[in-house]
Amino acid sequence: MNFNQAVKLAIAGIKGNKMRSFLTMLGVIIGVSTVIILVSVGQGSTKQVTGQIESMGSNLISVSIRGRGGVSGLNYQEALKLGDRTGVSGAAPTISGNVTVKFGTKTVDTSLEGTNDKYATVRNQKTSSGRFLLPIDITYRQKVVLLGSEVSRELFGFGNPLNQEVKINGVKFKVIGILEEKGSSMGGSNDDKVLIPITTAMRLLANPQISSISIQAKTKEDVDTVVRQLEAALLRKFKDEDNYRVFNQAEMLSTVNQVTGTLTLMLGGIAGVSLLVGGIGIMNIMLVSVTERTREIGIRKAIGAKRRDIMRQFLVEAVVVSSIGGILGILIGFLGSKGLGSLLKISTVISPQVVLLAFGFSVLVGVFFGWFPANKAARLKPIDALRFE
């Protein structure tokens, strides 16, 4: 008997007992689909978080300064000097505060950041219309503002804000640009803010102290050196490590990746267990099937079936059941992950490797758990099998 006939026989066997075959498959279907759904959620959120971190700018180092009472902070010049070293391609000191922005009758409470022209490249912040801050804006303390997309929408709706005048804390500013949308991250919306020249901000907020500096290293390799230099310089200046913090984007990424990677693995592992349970289901049913079909096995042996013919028949049946279960599981996993993604508004990523792995595993489950029953059937003595009632 060749392989084709064995497959035909297996399919006939499965069709002959549809309900049972389906219930047997169910274990594998649930196993495979949960593996795919859970892993896709895990990988999706990993991608989302790393995407957000990366969108903040590449090779980014953030220094935040916590002005403690009594300790003097950094002023703009000191902050620029801090960032002026080899290995650094740009530094954008930032002052922040909360302001009220008014256009006509509409008012919005939002956060304000005063920064310089470098911010655009360092923080990877593009404009969707208009222009970004220029050095001249900083030098001449221009009263110009870039609106975050949310702020722009609230104040202007669908109208064009460019070259309009808004009032920030009562002071007139000209809108020169709209910031490109960034979406929300762990820290809240990135689009609910306004940007003005740092020099203007010092006046407006009556605060010359820099609250943070975004520094971009030239290359990935420069990041560590620059971080070390910054830490040394900051310690010299502030004497106390509690007064400042240096965030390293690469480090943050690897931490996040590690955490979400572990999470994904754990989810996959839990789902894997259900696949295993599905396999045991197959074995159980196959054993029942062998017992039920003992007479059939006897008849087949009496007319010339060899051990390997019987073995093949049952093994192929187990593998066909688990493979069909695997394929259905992949389909359901696919739909489930898309459905869950849109339902919970999270991004899910189905990687081909996971699909292949889940399918391969389900076939393997069929072989592994089909082996024992198939072998049991193949070893039956013809006369014992024939006499079986």
Added chain:
Amino acid sequence: MIQIKNLSKVYQTGSTMLQVLKEVSLHIRPQEFVAIIGPSGSGKSTLMNMIGCLDTPTSGSVIIDNHSTSSLSEDELAEIRNSKIGFIFQSFNLLSKLNALENVELPLIYRGVNTNERRQKAVKFLTLVGLDDRMDHLPSQLSGGQQQRVAVARALAGEPPIILADEPTGALDSKSGKELISILHRLNELGHTIVLITHDLDIAKQAKRVVRIHDGMIVSDTKAGD
């Protein structure tokens, strides 16, 4: 064709040993028609299963067509069953999920015969037993007599030299039984060696040779015309 020497079979159930066949020797030549008779429990089926390579002897030897079965592996025995022997059982033993044609094709599947040839042969033998109009019927859609004729066609499909029939008429009415026996005689004329177990003395009388078994021993062996 079939040579049995000092064949014994002992069954052990729990602590009791039951010797069912006691040093049986029997020589069956090609194209013989042998009827085996004897009381119930005398060991007829046991002997038949040994000849058919379904069971293994405790001691002694069975030689089929110059193959000593005790020296053969399980797969080789399967091959003997497939090519040398056709079984007809009292309880038909058809596969209930296969139709008549597929049941008859079965021995050829295990021999690796291709689909066309298989179909052709199965049709030929079903026609021979007069079931050419019932080929796509499942066993459950056939009468007892028809089922047994499917079983005969299946036994013939592999064109084995030996046909073993263990009370083939046991589950049939007398008319179907008679038809079946006449088919067996026709096969014998075509050159098949037939071994037939029966309780029916009338049927036994039609055989060329009658072997009587009692308590695991052959007590008489008469040939027609003796």
